[in-house]
Amino acid sequence: MRFQSCIATAAVALAAALLAPNAIAQRPAETPICANCHEASHASIASSHHGSKNDAAGSMCQSCHGDAKAHLQDPIKNKMANKMAKTATAAEKDAVCMTCHSGSRHLAFWESGKHAKNEVSCTNCHNIHGKGGKLAVSPFTTTARVLEADTCGTCHKQVRNAVNKPSHHPIVEGKVTCSDCHNPHGALSPAMVKHETVNQQCFSCHADKRGPFVFGHPPVEENAF
Secondary structure (H helix, E strand, O other), X not given: OHXXXXXXXXXXXXXXXXXXXXHHHOOOOOOOHHHHOOHHHHHHHOOOHHHHOOOOOOHHHHHHHXXXXXXXXXXXXXXXXXXXXXXXXXXXXXXXXXXXXXXXXXXXXXXXXXXHHOOOOHHHHOOOOOOOOOOOOOOOOOOOOOOHHHHHOOOOHHHHHHOOOOOOXXXXXXXXXXXXXXXXXXOOOHXXXXXXXXXXXXXXXXHHHOOOOOOOOHHHHOOOO
């Protein structure tokens, strides 16, 4: 019994050692002064990457929303010049996000992508503070996460209708996402697909259809673009 007890104690110690770095990384940040009035906004990011880097002065809040020095002195008289306000242009909102995320390889072709050219900003798809409430369960959905296709479908309604047809990729089931084939953050290819051609994109999953075949179908072998 003593031997089993020692093993159990060692297992607990090992688990604690393995979980320690994650516990430190997820440790809640110091409550920022902004939370005194904007408690709901603070709570929505407290456990996220943005919130974990916040401090008592609300440096992360100010990095996105602007300098709050005058606002803190007199919140009623000095309204915040919010960089992410609804009246801000798409370019102005994107510039705020790019101050931190410009180094991401996924954003290398953002400026040449269709979204940026059509003034679709980061906040049209991403909601830093969340929507609140419980997630609604969609028909045929096999995941508890918000489906990426639901976000894309708010603009791409024709594609949303197509994926609801009887024959479709398992997109509404949550097994395939739009970004599996497309890079929403910009690409040089038409339709922002991740590969050079539609055929190459399809072969990335359907390798058995790549061939070569004895009797190849010429229209299929041609560049789909």
